Amino acid sequence: MNNKITIRKGQLGLLAKQGDFYQVLEAGEHRLPWFNKPDVTVVDVNGDDVAPELADYLRRFQPEWVEKYCLSVDTAEQETAALYRNGVLLEIIPPGARRLFWRDGDSLQVKRMSTQDVHVPIDVMNAVLQPRGRNEAVKGREAILTVQVPAWHVGVLKIDGETQALLPPGLSAYWKINHLVEAEVVDTRLQALEVSGQEILTKDKVNLRINLGANWRYLDVLQAYSQLAKPLDYLYRELQFALREAVGTRTLDELLENKQVIDDVVSAQVIARMAPFGIEVASTGVKDIVLPGDMKTILSRLVEAEKSAQANVIRRREETAATRSLLNTAKVMENNPVALRLKELETLERVAERIDKISVFGGLDQVLHGLVNIKGKTNAA
Structure with missing residues (x-):
């Protein structure tokens, strides 16, 4: 008696007995024996990784299956690989890797690159930096150091401890694999x-x-x-x-x-x-x-004392000048009756400014004589 199994398109069926795979079933309907029935492992052929244990087994015991159904990506110690699916970068595979992927027609492509050249190819750099969905970032992108230098800046690049030529404004990328790469953006403006x-x-x-x-x-x-x-x-x-x-x-x-x-x-x-x-x-x-707070208080008092002393000096200077002016005026009037007369008239003018109405009898001499007598009486009182 037989048993049927259907393998859909995009799948493979791996038949095994006692843990050993012996046959591959492609898409279609297949009959399996009822007695001594084999184990069937169905895998999706969609470009994903082959499970590590299965990959090791296939490499060792079924290399012809690997050649037909898998894409093998083995990188050397100074080599990395970019894995594309339908032209879209999926992953950066590091050096020393041994990877198997299920072939999905010709959708998978691999670009191998030597890390001895520290510069990342421009197309790979642009693919890594291409905006994507939240969960669609390129795997292994941490192997690449990208440096963006704005305008009016330069980039200082050190590779394995050695300073390189300055980077101009723009975007560049470098392999961090097998190299110690450091970069610093420097502003050249004031x-x-x-x-x-x-x-x-x-x-x-x-x-x-x-x-x-x-x-x-x-x-x-x-x-x-x-x-x-x-x-x-x-x-x-x-x-x-x-x-x-x-x-x-x-x-x-x-x-x-x-x-x-x-x-x-x-x-x-x-x-x-x-x-x-x-x-x-x-x-x-x-x-x-x-x-300090106490020093502020001391300086405030010092400034106050200095300003007070300056004010006293200025006041004494003005008093001295006024006294000297009065003395000079007295000397002039002592030897000049006309000047004395003018001074009397000036005094009378100032007195008259404070009086609304004044009656004069006996002439100006009589008024001045009366004014002198009034001042004399006031002083005596």
């Missing part, structure tokens, strides 16, 4: 660096809190990165050292009298130290100087 919260003792032991700003740019990026592991960190430390030297060697009074001295000292020192590394420091400036 940049600002803040050195904040620096607490420094002056020469006379006053603790100041200073915030400093600097504007800088790369003049030679390769020169900077060939000598300094982290150029920005080095510049930050040099600004700290220069600021401490400028403040720590001067008293508080010197700094308050000439605040520009900090900018001048820091700028000159940092420019000289950074020039050999291809870094230009365009300008530096102290944003603010924060004094």
Whole structure:
């Protein structure tokens, strides 16, 4: 008696007895014996991986099946492969891999690439970066380092510890397999660096809190990165050292009298130290100087006392000038009756400005004589 089994299109049936595969059933209807019935393993021929245990068995005992029904992708130690299905990149297969895939007609293609050339082919890079669905990212894409350099930037590329030529703006990709690849994007425009919260003792032991700003740019990026592991960190430390030297060697009074001295000292020192590394420091400036609370009170009292003393000096100077002017006027009137007469008329004019109506009897001399008598009586009282 026989038993029937149907293998659909896109499938294969693998017959086995006692764990050994001995026949492949292609699409169609097949009869199996009732007695001593074989085990049937049905697999989908859709371009997916062959299970690892089955792949090892087929490679070893059924190589002709592998040739007919499978796509074998074996990569060397310095080789990688790009697996495509219907022209769409599915996976980057790493070096030293042994993979089997069920053939689905001619839908699968393989592109082999040597990793001795660290540059990833442009078509593979574009396929890896092509936008896809959430669960459709290219497998093995972590083997590729992509570097995107924006405008006004350059890329510093290191391969196996050796700095390469600068990367221009654009997109490039490199194999991380068999290579140590590092890339850093560097802005070549003028940049600002803040050195904040620096607490420094002056020469006379006053603790100041200073915030400093600097504007800088790369003049030679390769020169900077060939000598300094982290150029920005080095510049930050040099600004700290220069600021401490400028403040720590001067008293508080010197700094308050000439605040520009900090900018001048820091700028000159940092420019000289950074020039050999291809870094230009365009300008530096102290944003603010924060004094301790008790020192603020002392300085406020000092400023108040200085301003009060200046006001007293000005007041005494004005009083002296006024007295000297009166003395000069008295000397002129003593030797000049006409000037005395004019002074009397001026006094009368000021008195008349305060009176709405006045009657004069006996002439102007009589009025002036009466005015003198009134002043005399008032003084006596």
